[in-house]
Amino acid sequence: MDVRPLVRHEDDVPLERWDDPVRGRLGFRTSFSGDVTATVGLTTGVAVLQPGEWLGRHRHTPPEVYFVAEGTATVTLDGVQHTLRPGSSVYVPGDAEHGIVNDGSGLLRFFYVFPTDSFEDFEYRF
Numbered sequence: 001m002d003v004r005p006l007v008r009h010e011d012d013v014p015l016e017r018w019d020d021p022v023r024g025r026l027g028f029r030t031s032f033s034g035d036v037t038a039t040v041g042l043t044t045g046v047a048v049l050q051p052g053e054w055l056g057r058h059r060h061t062p063p064e065v066y067f068v069a070e071g072t073a074t075v076t077l078d079g080v081q082h083t084l085r086p087g088s089s090v091y092v093p094g095d096a097e098h099g100i101v102n103d104g105s106g107l108l109r110f111f112y113v114f115p116t117d118s119f120e121d122f123e124y125r126f
Contacts, residue, residue, distance in 0.1 A: 001038050008032070010046050022126045024055040024099070034118035043114040043121075049073070049102040057099035058126045062114045066090040066100075071108030075100045084110075 013029040027048040032039045046069070047055065057076060066075070068088040075082050075090055077098050084090065084100075092098045102108040116122055 001034070001040070003038055003040055006032070006037060006039060008037075013045075015048070018055075020056075022056050023058075023124070025049075025053045026055050028112075030119065033120075035120050036118075040117050041115065043116050043118055045112055047100075047108075047110050047112060049100075049108040051102055051105055051107075053108075054101040055099055056126050057097050058124050059095050059097050060114075060122050060124050061094050062116050062122050063094045064092040064098075065113050066092070067111040069109045069111060071102060071106050072104035073100050073102050073108050073110075 008031050010029055010031070013031055015027045015029055017027045019025050028045050029048070030036065030043070030045040033043045034040055066089065068084045068086055070086055073084045075084055075098065077092065078096050114122070
């Protein structure tokens with residue numbers, strides 16, 4: 001793969017959606033993932049949750065980081081709830097159970113990043 005610097009704008013990335021009673025109800029845009037971009041080392045994107053939408057509690061082997069850009073939410077990390085607001089950062093160790101719900105009145109947008117080449121490199125366990 002010919003890896004080069006790359007810039008993508010959130011609005012140029014297709015919105016994918018989950019609407020599942022276990023995985024959750026949310027949208028997400030994958031910015032960088034080796035299966036769709038000529039990138040290595042990181043998988044990143046932006047999750048978009050309307051009020052009341054959620055990402056079900058799950059685990060995966062690689063660690064993950066969230067950064068809240070817009071809105072408020074409650075994230076659960078290994079059974080402990082934390083309130084998030086714009087500017088909040090969350091570190092999720094590998095295999096820690098976590099999930100998030102938009103319990104605010106407006107849109108929730110948060111950036112996520114995994115230290116993997118692509119989404120194909122790990123498995124969500126709900």
